[in-house]
Amino acid sequence: MTEGPPSILSLAWLLSLVYVFVAAVFVVRRLTDKSGKELARRIKAATRGRDAATDAAGDLVKRHEMSGLRWLDVFLSRQAWSRRMDKMLAQADIEAPLGIFVLLSLVLATTGYVAASLYAQNPFVRLAVGIGLGLLPFKWIAMRKARRMQEFERQLPEALxxxxxxxxxxxxxxxxxxxxxxxxxxxxxxxxxxxMEEINFGMGVAVALDNLMDRVDCPDLNFFVVSVKIQNETGGNLAEIVGNIAWLIRERLKLKGRIRVLSAEGRMAAWVLCLLPFFVCGAVQVLNPGYLNLLFTAPLGHILIYLVMGLMTMGILVIRKMVRIEV
Incomplete structure (x- = not known):
C-alpha cells in the first residue's frame, strides 16, 4: 500500500515548529543583547578622559558581534564570507546581525528539504528546493543593498x-x-x-572619504573621492573639479538608461524563453493529466530533463552576458 499525500495538519505542525524555532532565536538574541551596556560603558569611559574613550572605541571594534549566540559569533568571526556579508548588511542599512540571517537560512533550507521529501523522491529535487529556500534571506539582503546603492547613485550628481x-x-x-x-x-x-561627523571628530578628510568609499558600493563615488584627495595634495579649483565630476556622472547615468532601454527586448526574451517551458508543461498537465508521467518516471526522461535544464541554464548565461553592458 502506497502512502498518500501528507495531510494539512502535518504540514501545519511542521510550519509551527519552524515558527517556534525562529521565535526562539529572536528571543535568545534579545536576552543576550549587550549593546546598551556597552554604550553605557563607553560613555562612562569618555567622561574619564580621551585615552579611556579611545580604548573603549578600540575594544568595541574588536568585540563587534555577528550574532547574539556566542558559539555562532565565534564561528562567523573566523569565516571570510561572513565578513563580506557583514559589510553587505551595513551597505544595505540592515541593523540585524548576520547570525539572524544565517539561522533563518538554515531553518528555511531544512524546511524546504523536509517539505520536498514529502512529495519528491529524487534527492536532487529535495536538495535544490532546500538550497533555493536557504538562499532567500541572502538574496533579500543583496536586493536591498542594490536598491539602496542605486538610489545613492541617482542622488550623487545633484549632491555634488x-x-x-x-x-x-x-x-x-x-x-x-x-x-x-x-x-x-x-x-x-x-x-x-x-x-562629516568623522571629520568634525578630528579624522582627516582623506581618511573620512576613504571610509565613505568603503561603506558605499558605488563606482561613481570613487571619481569624487580620488579627485578630492588629489586636490588636497596638489591644489586646484575644487569647485570646478566637483562640477565636472557631477556632469560626468550624470552623463554616465543617461548612457546607462539608454542601454537599459535598448536591451529591454533581450531581457524580455530571456524571461519568455525561461518561463515558457514550465507554462507549457503546466498547461499540458492540466488539459491531459498523466500525459507527462513517463517523462518523470522513465530513466531516459530524467536524462532529458537534466539535459534541458542544463541547456536552459547555458542560454540564460549567454543572454545575460549579451544584455549586460558595462559603462
Whole structure:
C-alpha cells in the first residue's frame, strides 16, 4: 500500500515548529543583547578622559558581534564570507546581525528539504528546493543593498552640484557636505552625515572619504573621492573639479538608461524563453493529466530533463552576458 499525500495538519505542525524555532532565536538574541551596556560603558569611559574613550572605541571594534549566540559569533568571526556579508548588511542599512540571517537560512533550507521529501523522491529535487529556500534571506539582503546603492547613485550628481555651488559661494568643503545632509534624503544624507561627523571628530578628510568609499558600493563615488584627495595634495579649483565630476556622472547615468532601454527586448526574451517551458508543461498537465508521467518516471526522461535544464541554464548565461553592458 502506497502512502498518500501528507495531510494539512502535518504540514501545519511542521510550519509551527519552524515558527517556534525562529521565535526562539529572536528571543535568545534579545536576552543576550549587550549593546546598551556597552554604550553605557563607553560613555562612562569618555567622561574619564580621551585615552579611556579611545580604548573603549578600540575594544568595541574588536568585540563587534555577528550574532547574539556566542558559539555562532565565534564561528562567523573566523569565516571570510561572513565578513563580506557583514559589510553587505551595513551597505544595505540592515541593523540585524548576520547570525539572524544565517539561522533563518538554515531553518528555511531544512524546511524546504523536509517539505520536498514529502512529495519528491529524487534527492536532487529535495536538495535544490532546500538550497533555493536557504538562499532567500541572502538574496533579500543583496536586493536591498542594490536598491539602496542605486538610489545613492541617482542622488550623487545633484549632491555634488550642491557641493560645487557651495564652494563657489565661498563655503568650505564640510559646509557643502552639511548642505547635502540638510537638503537630501536617505541614503546619501546618512552617509555624508557620517563622513562629516568623522571629520568634525578630528579624522582627516582623506581618511573620512576613504571610509565613505568603503561603506558605499558605488563606482561613481570613487571619481569624487580620488579627485578630492588629489586636490588636497596638489591644489586646484575644487569647485570646478566637483562640477565636472557631477556632469560626468550624470552623463554616465543617461548612457546607462539608454542601454537599459535598448536591451529591454533581450531581457524580455530571456524571461519568455525561461518561463515558457514550465507554462507549457503546466498547461499540458492540466488539459491531459498523466500525459507527462513517463517523462518523470522513465530513466531516459530524467536524462532529458537534466539535459534541458542544463541547456536552459547555458542560454540564460549567454543572454545575460549579451544584455549586460558595462559603462
Amino acid at each position: 552640484e550642491l557641493v560645487g555651488r557651495a564652494l563657489r559661494a565661498g563655503h568650505t568643503f564640510t559646509s557643502g557636505m552639511g548642505m547635502v545632509v540638510s537638503e537630501f534624503a536617505e541614503p546619501i544624507r546618512g552617509e555624508f552625515q557620517t563622513t
